[in-house]
Amino acid sequence: MTPDPRKVAILISGRGSNMRALVEKAEGYEVTLVASNRPSAPGLAWAEERGIETWSEDSRGQDRADFDKRLGDRLEESGAGTIALAGFMRILGPDFIRRFEGRMLNIHPSLLPKYKGLDTHARALEAGDAEHGCSVHVVTEELDAGEVVAQARVPVTDSDTIGTLEAKVLIEEHKLYPQALARFAAR
Ligand code: GRF
DSSP, X not given: OOOEEEEEEEEESSOOHHHHHHHHTOOSSEEEEEEESOTTOHHHHHHHHTTOOEEEOOOTTOOHHHHHHHXXXXXXXXXXXXXXXXXXXXXXXXXXXXXXXXXXXXXXXXXXXXXXXXXXXXXXXXXXOSEEEEEEEEOOSSTXXXXXXXXXXXXXXXXXXXXXXXXXXXXXXXXXXXXXXXXXXXX
């Protein structure tokens, strides 16, 4: 199938709240597949209930290149021309990244280039930052380092904890990602 940028496959590993926002606010793109490296990811059941095609395979203990190949084949088969990572917690290998180069987005809970990797809310609090937020970026081989296509900011207050900050940022993630994805899919 010829890949169509407006057809989107979403990759998740867990609860999938960003995936739900992408599905519920889909305008200018269509979600054709939700795929996961964790068959028990709660987001998968939610997508299935809505009649969206799903694919999952437990990636634990699997050879990276083999898993990436099967996932990549399934994505191609779905006709998706855009891939949205949404809480996908497995590192994708260089062959996979090259295969889908320039067609993959990710959402990251920090104002990149600050706080690549994990524990972003704790790190923002520890640093005493006055603001924090989330970024949508193009996926490249280097973790959380591709071009940033959209950002949203939230103020950090003295009473914020990791939990309150995470909740505030998540609200912004759910607004930002569908908008950024729609623009990216229409490019
Ligand atoms: C979000 O905070 C996202 O920014 C990060 O992982 C989390 C996924 O949450 N990449 P959810 O599965 O979308 O609820």
